[in-house]
Amino acid sequence: MTFGHVTVATDGAARAGVLRTAHGAVETPVFMPVGTAGTVKAMTADQVRSTGAGIVLGNTYHLMLRPGADRVERLGGLHRFMDWPGPILTDSGGFQVMSLSGLRKMDEGGVTFRSHLDGTQHRLTPEVATGLQHQLDSTITMVLDECTPFPATHDQARTSMELSMRWAARSRAAFVARPGYAQFGIVQGGVYPDLRARSLEALLAIGFEGYAVGGLAVGEGQGTMLGVLDATVPLLPGDRPRYLMGVGTPDDLVAAVQRGVDMFDCVMPTRAGRTARAYTSRGVLNMRNARHMDDGGPVDPACGCTACTRHSRAYLHHLFRAKEILGPMLLTQHNVTYYQSLMRGLRGAILGGGLVDHAAGVRAAWAAGDSV
Amino acid sequence: MTFGHVTVATDGAARAGVLRTAHGAVETPVFMPVGTAGTVKAMTADQVRSTGAGIVLGNTYHLMLRPGADRVERLGGLHRFMDWPGPILTDSGGFQVMSLSGLRKMDEGGVTFRSHLDGTQHRLTPEVATGLQHQLDSTITMVLDECTPFPATHDQARTSMELSMRWAARSRAAFVARPGYAQFGIVQGGVYPDLRARSLEALLAIGFEGYAVGGLAVGEGQGTMLGVLDATVPLLPGDRPRYLMGVGTPDDLVAAVQRGVDMFDCVMPTRAGRTARAYTSRGVLNMRNARHMDDGGPVDPACGCTACTRHSRAYLHHLFRAKEILGPMLLTQHNVTYYQSLMRGLRGAILGGGLVDHAAGVRAAWAAGDSV
Numbered sequence: 001m002t003f004g005h006v007t008v009a010t011d012g013a014a015r016a017g018v019l020r021t022a023h024g025a026v027e028t029p030v031f032m033p034v035g036t037a038g039t040v041k042a043m044t045a046d047q048v049r050s051t052g053a054g055i056v057l058g059n060t061y062h063l064m065l066r067p068g069a070d071r072v073e074r075l076g077g078l079h080r081f082m083d084w085p086g087p088i089l090t091d092s093g094g095f096q097v098m099s100l101s102g103l104r105k106m107d108e109g110g111v112t113f114r115s116h117l118d119g120t121q122h123r124l125t126p127e128v129a130t131g132l133q134h135q136l137d138s139t140i141t142m143v144l145d146e147c148t149p150f151p152a153t154h155d156q157a158r159t160s161m162e163l164s165m166r167w168a169a170r171s172r173a174a175f176v177a178r179p180g181y182a183q184f185g186i187v188q189g190g191v192y193p194d195l196r197a198r199s200l201e202a203l204l205a206i207g208f209e210g211y212a213v214g215g216l217a218v219g220e221g222q223g224t225m226l227g228v229l230d231a232t233v234p235l236l237p238g239d240r241p242r243y244l245m246g247v248g249t250p251d252d253l254v255a256a257v258q259r260g261v262d263m264f265d266c267v268m269p270t271r272a273g274r275t276a277r278a279y280t281s282r283g284v285l286n287m288r289n290a291r292h293m294d295d296g297g298p299v300d301p302a303c304g305c306t307a308c309t310r311h312s313r314a315y316l317h318h319l320f321r322a323k324e325i326l327g328p329m330l331l332t333q334h335n336v337t338y339y340q341s342l343m344r345g346l347r348g349a350i351l352g353g354g355l356v357d358h359a360a361g362v363r364a365a366w367a368a369g370d371s372v
Numbered sequence: 373m374t375f376g377h378v379t380v381a382t383d384g385a386a387r388a389g390v391l392r393t394a395h396g397a398v399e400t401p402v403f404m405p406v407g408t409a410g411t412v413k414a415m416t417a418d419q420v421r422s423t424g425a426g427i428v429l430g431n432t433y434h435l436m437l438r439p440g441a442d443r444v445e446r447l448g449g450l451h452r453f454m455d456w457p458g459p460i461l462t463d464s465g466g467f468q469v470m471s472l473s474g475l476r477k478m479d480e481g482g483v484t485f486r487s488h489l490d491g492t493q494h495r496l497t498p499e500v501a502t503g504l505q506h507q508l509d510s511t512i513t514m515v516l517d518e519c520t521p522f523p524a525t526h527d528q529a530r531t532s533m534e535l536s537m538r539w540a541a542r543s544r545a546a547f548v549a550r551p552g553y554a555q556f557g558i559v560q561g562g563v564y565p566d567l568r569a570r571s572l573e574a575l576l577a578i579g580f581e582g583y584a585v586g587g588l589a590v591g592e593g594q595g596t597m598l599g600v601l602d603a604t605v606p607l608l609p610g611d612r613p614r615y616l617m618g619v620g621t622p623d624d625l626v627a628a629v630q631r632g633v634d635m636f637d638c639v640m641p642t643r644a645g646r647t648a649r650a651y652t653s654r655g656v657l658n659m660r661n662a663r664h665m666d667d668g669g670p671v672d673p674a675c676g677c678t679a680c681t682r683h684s685r686a687y688l689h690h691l692f693r694a695k696e697i698l699g700p701m702l703l704t705q706h707n708v709t710y711y712q713s714l715m716r717g718l719r720g721a722i723l724g725g726g727l728v729d730h731a732a733g734v735r736a737a738w739a740a741g742d743s744v
Contacts, residue, residue, distance in 0.1 A: 037694045037696060038691075038694075039691060039696050041698070042697040042701070044702065062694075066693060066694055067686070067690040071666060075666070075668050075684060076668070081683075081684070081686075081690075083682040083683055274697075294443060306418065310417065311453075312447060312453070315410070315453055315454070318410060318439040319410075322409045322434075324409060324411050324413060325414040325697060325700060325701070326411040326415070326416065329416065329697070329701065330416065
């Protein structure tokens with residue numbers, strides 16, 4: 001099995017395709033639910049599958065600290081550990097070192113940090129990050145990069161991007177190729193199109209199975225993010241999968257698919273599910289809102305998930321008010337189901353050549369909805 | 373559909389039967405998972421069904437305070453609210469008024485109390501408790517009784533029991549009979565066989581569709597509890613279902629089934645599932661124990677649940693250490709599955725006439741197991 005992305009249809013810049021991997025094929029554009037610590041929070045693996053999801057993401061930072069990548073390896077790898085035989089993409093750990101760990105020290109070689117769990121000292125280098133992802137048996141590994149802070153001056157963004165490109169080369173050298181497995185490079189460069197182009201040049205010179213756009217959705221706003229995509233995505237090689245990291249809202253996904261992105265991940269649908277926010281075909285609902293207290297209707301009449309076909313808004317409201325675990329369980333399942341059905345709808349529209357109208361219809365339904 | 377319990381086989385005092393109700397039939401002896409606030413905690417209704425459970429319990433105290441029995445009624449009843457079309461037994465609320473609420477005041481008419489949620493004042497009488505259960509559309513309602521404290525002198529236990537019997541008569545008068553629905557009387561009298569006998573006489577004079585033994589598993593110890601059952605169960609009418617309230621451990625269930633009890637409920641399997649304790653065919657495990665950290669084997673090799681067929685002890689250990697919601701989800705599902713399979717095994721042994729040997733085998737496996 002050779003790893004690869006085959007585009008089966010295009011509509012404008014948008015692509016519908018199939019991503020083939022050692023752990024099975026998934027249709028693109030695709031949203032990957034985040035399984036931070038070896039579990040998509042509040043869902044069984046069967047429930048994740050039942051949403052239509054075919055690939056999930058794991059976080060190397062969390063898994064290296066607990067239960068440990070070596071332990072996961074001894075137990076047969078992350079697929080077996082979390083009952084997910086399908087493809088798994090892992091990040092490099094770099095982003096969460098920056099956002100979660102204490103006492104970080106960056107140098108040319110890598111980053112030394114203290115665990116947010118127990119204060120123990122660890123070091124992440126491109127070689128270590130790649131080796132950890134191999135231990136996890138990750139289908140798609142990511143290079144270690146430095147997360148350019150936002151805002152950053154052109155000089156800061158350039159310096160950071162250049163370090164990331166040196167790390168990308170070292171990550172690639174440490175990557176052990178196997179059939180159906182992949183490593184993705186990450187385009188950095190902040191909000192500066194010239195730096196993004198130079199970053200991509202460097203990555204193309206190294207050569208990866210896929211290319212990600214990193215460092216977005218960090219506070220720059222949707223307009224700026226889409227501007228970076230407008231400048232960057234057309235430069236990405238057409239025969240490789242394109243992954244926009246950590247994005248985003250349903251509206252972000254529609255806009256990025258229209259610009260030719262194939263792959264996405266974000267904690268939004270799962271995190272929102274635990275905090276009573278429902279993403280629906282008619283906008284975002286807060287299930288704690290008292291207006292749902294006596295509402296016998298479904299969270300989203302267009303949705304086929306358990307929460308929407310078996311229960312009322314009143315029941316979901318009750319579960320969150322009573323702090324019942326079933327509230328996060330049902331609403332996470334709903335949100336992930338919604339994200340999957342959103343992506344399936346976009347793919348169908350690309351295949352049918354009607355993406356512009358479809359996207360307009362999706363946005364109009366949100367606007368006409370009952371968000372509250 | 374007429375409500376009733378048909379005994380299809382006996383083995384010693386033990387009975388295997390079928391309980392027929394307006395909401396379907398269940399095989400007995402039966403364990404009813406507790407769905408306190410309209411949810412068996414940490415399980416979807418489908419997951420509860422997948423354990424083999426056919427009847428669940430709801431707590432009137434919790435539901436009357438939140439979301440309110442009137443609201444549940446407006447929303448179509450508890451079956452629809454929690455996606456449980458099968459039979460539901462509700463308690464009267466009395467036990468939890470005593471254990472949870474503040475500022476209680478008992479009188480002949482009933483009990484006045486303050487909600488543990490918001491301090492609002494409420495009053496529960498036999499008539500109110502029965503009406504609330506009707507609003508919930510409970511398949512099997514329970515009479516309001518006073519929970520005799522333990523320990524209690526003979527005089528205290530008698531006074532309390534006599535009040536409960538007067539309340540039982542008032543509960544019965546308030547009960548609106550419908551085909552397939554039932555109301556159970558509750559035998560009280562503490563640890564005193566003569567009081568238990570007098571209590572049962574009073575209940576039989578009133579007449580109920582089933583009879584429960586209440587006020588046990590409140591600190592008296594298993595030996596004393598079984599002594600009360602030895603004295604009481606033989607007096608219960610053979611053509612009516614027998615329900616031992618709030619019991620118990622797997623060992624309690626085996627012992628009580630051997631004494632002729634048909635129905636049970638207890639929070640143990642669900643509560644234990646949230647606190648990392650696993651009930652298994654080889655004893656009780658604490659999944660937080662470090663010995664499970666590298667154990668690739670299942671929680672219980674004899675179990676067919678998701679936790680046991682798809683995951684390792686190491687994974688469950690990891691989930692609880694990482695405080696992942698999936699830990700309570702999987703282990704609750706396991707524990708309820710174990711309780712259901714324990715009951716199914718007992719029923720099969722009764723049908724086959726080998727209960728004594730079967731019970732001995734179950735106990736030997738616990739003793740030979742790896743509890744830790």
